[in-house]
Amino acid sequence: MKYNEITKENINEMVISFYAKILKNRDNPVSKVFVSRLGEDLNSPIWKKHTDLLTEFWSMIASKDSSYVGNPMMAHFNMGLTSEMFPMWIEMFYKTIDSFYIEPVGDIFKQRANNIAQNFKRNLGLV
Numbered sequence: 778m779k780y781n782e783i784t785k786e787n788i789n790e791m792v793i794s795f796y797a798k799i800l801k802n803r804d805n806p807v808s809k810v811f812v813s814r815l816g817e818d819l820n821s822p823i824w825k826k827h828t829d830l831l832t833e834f835w836s837m838i839a840s841k842d843s844s845y846v847g848n849p850m851m852a853h854f855n856m857g858l859t860s861e862m863f864p865m866w867i868e869m870f871y872k873t874i875d876s877f878y879i880e881p882v883g884d885i886f887k888q889r890a891n892n893i894a895q896n897f898k899r900n901l902g903l904v
């Protein structure tokens with residue numbers, strides 16, 4: 778059953794499910810970047826730190842209580858990102874959101890993800 782409201786708990790489930798989807802398809806270039814930076818075990822401490830951080834990040838976007846402090850753009854420099862990775866990331870993210878939230882509840886996440894992806898690409902000189 779899909780959620781009809783955003784809570785911090787379902788954001789955490791959504792985030793974990795998103796990265797599980799990414800790690801499932803190892804041939805995908807997006808997956809390769811994540812595996813090279815964080816490893817392939819979603820249950821490892823390094824991945825738990827990442828999923829907790831991203832739960833705070835998306836909670837901030839959804840105006841839920843959040844402790845996110847960070848610089849998302851900076852984190853993506855020198856990671857070997859290419860322009861083809863962005864539509865792949867977006868596709869997997871949108872699919873995750875659509876499987877978690879009833880329309881239009883998850884739209885805020887999709888809109889912000891798309892805007893941020895465009896900013897990242899521009900700042901990385903990929904457009």
Ligand code: HEM
Binds near residue numbers: 810814831848849
């Ligand atoms: C194009 C594909 C992308 C790849 C391969 C990618 C990969 C990564 C990786 C590997 C990290 C962890 C960095 C580390 O701790 O070493 C990271 C951090 C992060 N990513 Fe991405 N990312 C992508 C796109 C995006 C997009 C579109 C967003 C936002 C909508 C996003 C949001 C974040 C945030 C918030 C962090 C944490 C930054 C911090 O340290 O505060 N990423 N990303």
